[in-house]
Amino acid sequence: MGKEKTMCSNGEKSKEVVKVENTTPATVLDFAIQNNAPLEKIEKFMELKKIWEEREAKKAYIEAMTAFKKNPPEIVKDRKVAFKDVKYNYASLANVCDKINGALSQHGLSASWTTKQNGQIIVTCKITHILGHSEETGLSAPADTTGSKNAIQAIGSTISYLQRYTLLALCGLATEEMDDDGQSAGASYITQEQRNIIADLIIDKSVDEKIFLKFFGAESLDKIPSTSYDKAVKALQAKVKK
DSSP states (O other): OEEEEEOOTTOOOOEEEEEOOSOOHHHHHHHHHHTTOOHHHHHHHHHHHHHHHHHHHHHHHHHHHHHHHHSOOOOOOOEEEEETTEEEEEOOHHHHHHHHHHHHHTTTEEEEEEEEEESEEEEEEEEEETTSOEEEEEEEEOOOOOTTOOHHHHHHHHHHHHHHHHHHHHHTOOOTTOOOSSOSTTOOBOOHHHHHHHHHHHHHTTOOHHHHHHHTTOSSGGGSBGGGHHHHHHHHHHSOOO
8 A cells, every 4th residue: 555645726725645556455454553453343354354365374374285186296105015914005104205295395285293192093194274274184093003012003103094084085195006905003993784785695615715825815704804805705705525
């Protein structure tokens, strides 16, 4: 905002003219303060300024995420796990963070996590833009007690797993050959009803249960990953009874 003074032709007192240039709630607030506006008006302008800044921050966040997704980083699984019959590949947290945070920072974005326990381990990922707007998503899972992990390692494994996948989910990304074998930390297993169906098929088809479990990398029928249920049933149904 700028001011100009004009003089009337009859010599009367000059008038003050306000020129408006690139007016925003912030400039209006500054003008009101400089001109000793009533407190209630200043408070209203402050609220308008806050709302406007929040909207601008959200717009900037959306624009930044759109630009990020136009050229997303490629994340390849860089780690392998082989323990007895359990084998799978995964993208390490360091790899995921290095690739994604590097790309996010180019657009004024950064990621962070919070962790808490409430029966299960809960991890929340937040992505924040430099103007202040942030969005978050969370996942929960039990401690990963597979293998020979101690209590701390079991918790750490699940936290690492959830940090990877909350970040990937919030960015709308996936690793090359995303985990689908159900062997990752906190994997969900088939229901009791599904277990009974598989058990009946094993008996009906005269299938060696140990060989069947080894094929699906499960310690018992109860530990068959829920993602493998359809595959297991189809395999059993296709089996010719001996």
